[in-house]
Amino acid sequence: MNSRERFLAACACTPLDRPPLWVMRQAGRYLPEYRALKAKSSFLEMVRTPAVAAEVTLQPLRRYAGLDAAILFSDILVIPEALGQGYKFRDEGGIAMEYRLETRAQIDTLAPADAVPAQLSYVTDTLALLKKELAGSRALLGFGGSPWTLATYMVEGGSSDEFERIKLLFYTERATFDALLEKLTAALIAYFRAQIAAGADAIQIFDSWGGIIAGPDYEAASLRWIRQIIAALPHDFPVILYAKGTAPHLTDQAFTGARVLSLDWTCDLAIVRRTLPANVAVQGNLDPVLLNTTPEIVTHEASRLLESMRGARGHIFNLGHGITPRAKLECMAALVETVTSWKN
Numbered sequence: 001m002n003s004r005e006r007f008l009a010a011c012a013c014t015p016l017d018r019p020p021l022w023v024m025r026q027a028g029r030y031l032p033e034y035r036a037l038k039a040k041s042s043f044l045e046m047v048r049t050p051a052v053a054a055e056v057t058l059q060p061l062r063r064y065a066g067l068d069a070a071i072l073f074s075d076i077l078v079i080p081e082a083l084g085q086g087y088k089f090r091d092e093g094g095i096a097m098e099y100r101l102e103t104r105a106q107i108d109t110l111a112p113a114d115a116v117p118a119q120l121s122y123v124t125d126t127l128a129l130l131k132k133e134l135a136g137s138r139a140l141l142g143f144g145g146s147p148w149t150l151a152t153y154m155v156e157g158g159s160s161d162e163f164e165r166i167k168l169l170f171y172t173e174r175a176t177f178d179a180l181l182e183k184l185t186a187a188l189i190a191y192f193r194a195q196i197a198a199g200a201d202a203i204q205i206f207d208s209w210g211g212i213i214a215g216p217d218y219e220a221a222s223l224r225w226i227r228q229i230i231a232a233l234p235h236d237f238p239v240i241l242y243a244k245g246t247a248p249h250l251t252d253q254a255f256t257g258a259r260v261l262s263l264d265w266t267c268d269l270a271i272v273r274r275t276l277p278a279n280v281a282v283q284g285n286l287d288p289v290l291l292n293t294t295p296e297i298v299t300h301e302a303s304r305l306l307e308s309m310r311g312a313r314g315h316i317f318n319l320g321h322g323i324t325p326r327a328k329l330e331c332m333a334a335l336v337e338t339v340t341s342w343k344n
Contacts, residue, residue: 003068004201007139011202011238011259011281013314019306020068020139021339023288023332024242024262025322026060027073030291030329033059043089047074050125057130061138064332066340069139070130072195074123076145076206079187080154082119083110090158100157100165104176113186117194124198131199142200144191146207146243147184147229148222154180163212170213170221185225189232202238204262205229211245218249223256230257240283244321247272254280265320270308273315281314286335288319291327295334302338310344 001009006020027034034056037046046052056073077087077095086098101107117124123142130140153159155166169177192203205226213221222243230239241253242262253261254276261280263272265287273282290301302317309315317339323332 002136003138004134004136004140006068007201007316008238010314010316013279013281015313015344017344018339018342019309019315019317019344021317021336022067022069022071022141023319023323023335024071026067026069026071027056028323029325030323030327030332031059031063033063043075047078048122050122050129053122053126054129054133057126058133063329064336066336067138069141069201070134071141072123072127072130072143072200074126074143076143076150076208077153078120078123079116079144079150079184079191082116082191083183083187085110085154087153087158094159095153096158097153101154101180104173104179107176107180107183110183113183113190116187116190120191120194123191124194127195127198127200139201140199141202141204141240142192142195142198143204143206144188144195146205146210146222147181147188147225148213149207149209150184151177151180152209152212163209167213170217181225185228188229192229192233196234196237202240202260203233204240204242205258207241207243207246210243210249215248218246219252223249223252226258227256242283250276260314260316262316262318263320267320268308269305269315270312273309273312278313281316283316283318285318285320288321288324288327291319291323291331291335293328293331295328295330298331298334299338302335303342306339306342 009016010020053073057070061067088096090096152163152166155169207222210222238259240260240262241258244264247267260283262283263285265285269285290298
């Protein structure tokens with residue numbers, strides 16, 4: 001069974017000798033080969049150049065042969081940019097949008113959804129290069145942000161601590177909020193369809209800020225839009241949903257049509273596995289900070305997680321959030337060795 005087949009079998013909750021393995025934000029600043037490329041170009045230049053984006057995507061796979069998937073090197077904020085609201089990285093850290101969405105008129109002037117695939121042709125060109133390079137040896141994952149998570153950046157004007165503006169929009173101007181989310185949902189449907197056509201084996205939706213809205217409002221603010229996106233994609237196509245800080249909503253998420261729920265490190269994965277429908281796989285959920293410690297600690301904690309899932313169907317081993325720039329190469333190597341040598 002090759003890596004792509006292993007991934008698809010896990011999505012279908014088929015028994016496997018070991019779980020497939022990859023990590024969120026697989027490429028990045030913890031790799032010296034990435035830093036060498038980054039010294040020559042900005043992050044946004046790398047994302048927008050298919051040959052470079054493909055190279056960055058493949059770097060972790062060349063270093064760690066046990067990884068079962070290539071994760072597209074891109075950014076969730078390419079969607080607001082394609083709609084007409086660009087972004088950059090602040091010198092002090094975080095995201096700054098070119099401007100803040102403050103009025104219904106600004107929302108109405110955003111580009112239509114059917115313009116998105118052409119605006120983001122560099123993403124699909126990258127996927128096509130990767131599909132050819134991988135030749136089916138590994139699963140190829142595309143991704144994008146959820147409408148709610150993208151809206152937080154667009155309305156706040158960038159990264160935020162309090163998320164006051166997006167919440168005020170949701171509670172006081174629901175029609176305007178819905179107009180923005182409708183536009184984002186349509187854009188993401190077009191974008192994900194284009195990724196699938198270019199060869200993606202699965203799409204991961206990141207609802208990274210799903211946990212900042214009050215629990216009773218999560219459905220109206222976020223989940224209903226995710227459900228619409230999944231329903232508009234090819235029937236039974238593997239969609240992975242990651243929604244940080246939303247453990248109380250896992251059952252509702254399991255009925256969105258997503259084939260896999262990706263969990264943050266605060267969840268007990270084995271308990272979640274037992275409570276979810278059998279046809280929904282789980283992904284996760286090692287604390288990414290562990291990769292900043294020692295190989296011995298990583299081996300111990302990864303083995304403990306694997307043991308807790310022994311005999312369970314539909315498990316994809318992953319971190320509970322993105323790998324950090326301070327992750328140690330030797331810790332990542334220990335993680336790969338631990339998972340790939342595991343026998344269920």
